[in-house]
Amino acid sequence: MWKVVKQIAKNGIRTEPLPLDTDAVLLEAGRIHQDLLAILGQALTIRMVDAGSCNGCELEINALGNPYYNIEGLGIKFVASPRHADLLLVTGPVSCNMAMALRRTYDATPDPKLVVAVGDCGCDGGLFGESYASLGPVSKVIAVDVTVPGCPPAPIEILRGILKAVQRRA
Template sequence: MWKVVKQIAKTGIRTEAAPDIGADEAAQAARIQRELLDILGQALTIREVDAGSCNGCELEINALGNPYYNLEGLGIKFVASPRHADLLLVTGPVSCNMETALRRTYEATPGPKLVVAVGDCACDGGMFGESYATCGRVANVIPVDEVIPGCPPPPLDILRGILKAVRRRVAQPPGAAKLRL
């Protein structure tokens, strides 16, 4: 046991330094979050759906929950059930096996619902396109309000895309038909 304690004392703490997101990016993130909550009221609940992605976009979406962006602390949170969600955040090209699940998730989400496609694969099929294994982009399966291109898009771009979708919904008159991409 003393050998381990000596090794720990000798080595010290080995972790990487915190990333420098810059004051400008932090201010933009805070402004976007405030504006989202001003528009929506108290909270925005998001259901994230992986329709067949490589998980690159999921890593960036998970970064939204870290202390730098602190979505949970500001009332923007991810939920496990589409029945509790205001917005669906969909990643990846829709695989044939996920097509029905994505449609059911969309139908289970209460209105007015927003759908945001995150990443190149969700926006236009990416390098997978449409094939025997995929339906291609998310808009081929369900209506999409906003697309966020990038492979993968950074967290700040994801926040901007969510804000853009929410702004568009607020600006849309009640009863107006939703645009399909």
């Protein structure tokens, strides 16, 4: 226990500071929502796939559903089945055990399908890279339309990536 206390004393408290301009982030999130719905004219359904991540990106994706971003309130929904999805949101380096499952999920998604790779691991293998247990980036297994770098990326960056993918479809 003392080892942990010494490390805390040495490093200090490591937390993210509060955003200085929260109104600007909210306005941009609202604009992104409106742009998405103007392009689609309907709801967007997303299937999230964890291909072997550390769950950092999943926490940021879950933050999209909180009252601050409220993507569900504007017609963007997460679905359980890839057969109902318009877009795949994939996180993590693709582990060898998840490669076939990711490929099947991609094949089950109806055309025109969009794929967004989230986080450094999904974009280029990140910290894990390629090894005996990891195939590396998502693009080695399925076609990727947009990448959202960051470890983990902020929710607003994920929203921008989703908007960029939808704009490519339009």
